[in-house]
Amino acid sequence: MTAPAVVAPSGTPAYGLLYRASQRAALFGARSRVDALEIVAEHFLDLTAEQRDELDLLRAHFPLVIHALGTSVGSADGVDERYLERVARLVAYAKPRWWSDHLAFTRAGTVQLGAFAPLPRTHEAVEVVARNVARVRAVVDAPFALENPAAPFAVAGAQYAPGEFLAAVANAADCGLLLDVENLHADAWNVATHADAVIAAVPLERVFEVHVAGGHHAGTGYADAHDAPVPAATWRLYAALCRRGAPPLTVLERESALPPFDALLRELDAARALANEMVAA
Amino acid sequence: MIDYQRALARAVTGGAGPVPGVRDADVGTFVEIALRKRLAALHALLPRTLAALGRAAFDALARGRAPAGPDGYRDEAIAFARALGTATARREARIAAAHGPRASFAVVRDGRRVTVLARMRRGARLRVVQVLR
Numbered sequence: 001m002t003a004p005a006v007v008a009p010s011g012t013p014a015y016g017l018l019y020r021a022s023q024r025a026a027l028f029g030a031r032s033r034v035d036a037l038e039i040v041a042e043h044f045l046d047l048t049a050e051q052r053d054e055l056d057l058l059r060a061h062f063p064l065v066i067h068a069l070g071t072s073v074g075s076a077d078g079v080d081e082r083y084l085e086r087v088a089r090l091v092a093y094a095k096p097r098w099w100s101d102h103l104a105f106t107r108a109g110t111v112q113l114g115a116f117a118p119l120p121r122t123h124e125a126v127e128v129v130a131r132n133v134a135r136v137r138a139v140v141d142a143p144f145a146l147e148n149p150a151a152p153f154a155v156a157g158a159q160y161a162p163g164e165f166l167a168a169v170a171n172a173a174d175c176g177l178l179l180d181v182e183n184l185h186a187d188a189w190n191v192a193t194h195a196d197a198v199i200a201a202v203p204l205e206r207v208f209e210v211h212v213a214g215g216h217h218a219g220t221g222y223a224d225a226h227d228a229p230v231p232a233a234t235w236r237l238y239a240a241l242c243r244r245g246a247p248p249l250t251v252l253e254r255e256s257a258l259p260p261f262d263a264l265l266r267e268l269d270a271a272r273a274l275a276n277e278m279v280a281a
Numbered sequence: 282m283i284d285y286q287r288a289l290a291r292a293v294t295g296g297a298g299p300v301p302g303v304r305d306a307d308v309g310t311f312v313e314i315a316l317r318k319r320l321a322a323l324h325a326l327l328p329r330t331l332a333a334l335g336r337a338a339f340d341a342l343a344r345g346r347a348p349a350g351p352d353g354y355r356d357e358a359i360a361f362a363r364a365l366g367t368a369t370a371r372r373e374a375r376i377a378a379a380h381g382p383r384a385s386f387a388v389v390r391d392g393r394r395v396t397v398l399a400r401m402r403r404g405a406r407l408r409v410v411q412v413l414r
Contacts, residue, residue: 076283108290112357114315114322117289120302124282152314153307155285 013246015272017264018067018253019058026261031061033265038209038251039094041068045086047093055094065209065249066091066099066142067178073132073146074105074119084139091142097249098143098208100178103129103169116149121158121165126172133173145176145208148198150183150224154191162193163201170206177202180211180253181237182224188233189222199240211253212238212271226255230267235274242278250275295344316344319357326358326377330370372396 016036017027021043027034037058044051058064070083091099104116119125129146136144148166160168170177179202187193212235214228230238230252241247250271254264288300292308293315300308323343324331331339343361355377362374375389376398386399395413 076286105286108286111290111294113290113293114319115311117286117311120282120285122282128282152311153303156302 011248013272013275014063014249015268015275016062016065016249016251017268018251018255020254020258021054023258023261023264028061030261030265033268034062036063036065036097036249036251038065038067038253039096041066041087041090041099042070044090044094047089052093059094064094064096065251066094066096067147068099068101070106071101071132071136072105072107073101073129073136074103074117074125075107075132076105076128077109079132079135080107081139084136088140091140096142098145098176099140100145100147100176100209102149103146103166104149115152118149118151118153118155120155121160121162123159126160126165126168129169130172133175137175143176143208145178146170146173147178147180147211148183148187149180150186151191151193161197161201162187163198166198167201167203170203175206176208177206178209178211179207179241179247180213181241182211182213182215182226182230182234182253184237185231185234186215186222186224189217195237196240199237199244204244207241207247209249209251210238210241210247211251212267213253213255226253227257229259229263230270235270238271239274239278242275243281246275246279319343323358323361326355327362327370327373330362330365330367330373333367333369334365 014035016038017034019027019037019039027037039055039058044055066087068087071079071087073079087099102116104118106113106116119129133144133146146166146169148162158165166177179199181195181199184193184195184198188195212230213224213226214230214234215223215225216228217223238250252264252268252271258264285301285303288298289303289308289311291298292300292312299305320340320343324336324339327339334342342365359374359377362370362377372389376387386397389396389398393414396409397411397413398408399410401408
């Protein structure tokens with residue numbers, strides 16, 4: 001077997017935050033405690049003068065990674081070239097370490113679904129994603145990683161277990177992985193995914209980044225809202241991953257209901273401490 | 282796989298028919314989640330149109346349209362506002378078309394009238410600062 005062309009960066013593990021402009025002042029006041037920032041591509045795709053100023057400021061002080069929402073790498077009818085070109089311009093300007101999007105489809109033909117729709121875990125889906133990621137890598141000049149989104153439902157006819165599907169896609173597309181352990185926690189509730197089996201199956205050498213976050217129970221399910229502190233079950237999954245090796249970057253992905261910034265820093269410190277403890281053990 | 286994706290897209294745009302491999306109840310839940318996100322984005326992009334129409338009428342009209350456009354919600358908002366055709370909606374469509382939603386200013390021409398709008402602080406709405414006739 002040949003070694004993958006795309007492997008996770010080596011070096012000291014880093015711990016970062018999802019960037020929120022509303023907390024910029026507090027962020028710069030605590031620069032030494034945040035190793036990196038993840039920015040949402042869609043917030044900067046226009047590359048207006050204002051956005052360039054903001055990117056200049058951020059990249060002068062933090063390593064950046066970019067997280068996108070609209071690539072739709074699972075679309076059977078291919079990726080949107082116009083969207084890719086905009087991401088390529090953003091990446092060329094911001095010079096992130098890597099960029100990522102979700103292993104899902106958000107578009108079918110000209111219809112924007114407005115949410116991440118799960119792919120069937122089939123050989124055909126692996127081929128579709130590999131083909132689309134090849135186009136992504138040809139247009140956008142930065143390493144690319146795929147995130148496991150939370151599945152709102154299961155699609156019948158799976159030919160792979162969830163972790164094997166992630167591994168098969170990453171190997172076929174020769175790209176990195178962004179493992180969101182909170183989404184695994186949600187999947188365990190909503191579609192009975194065996195989250196520990198996924199963690200055991202992912203090719204660690206391809207894991208560029210990990211997301212930790214918290215959601216909430218809604219009816220009989222669990223909403224991966226990323227609007228709450230990281231729950232114990234998600235920390236347990238993160239610990240299980242770190243037992244295999246600390247990922248290059250862990251990002252606390254708090255998207256809404258933002259708490260005081262100190263609370264985010266404490267959670268980031270908790271991730272750092274837990275990873276160190278697991279690696280030492 | 283393309284049949285599954287097209288069927289789910291049809292469901293999101295109000296079409297009938299089953300989605301292969303997915304339970305009907307799951308499709309319904311997904312469609313509602315997608316619709317809530319879409320309407321929230323349209324409300325944010327077309328605040329004056331929303332205020333003019335009222336939420337119930339706005340949402341009813343938006344539900345009846347297929348979400349489309351390579352620029353996601355912004356393209357959809359522009360197309361929706363143009364289709365509504367009211368003066369407010371047309372003006373908001375021009376604002377959205379002329380500049381991104383995070384732009385600090387916009388200049389909108391409406392016949393012989395030119396309107397200059399500016400965002401006074403990040404995250405605030407564009408506000409009219411000058412009208413030239």
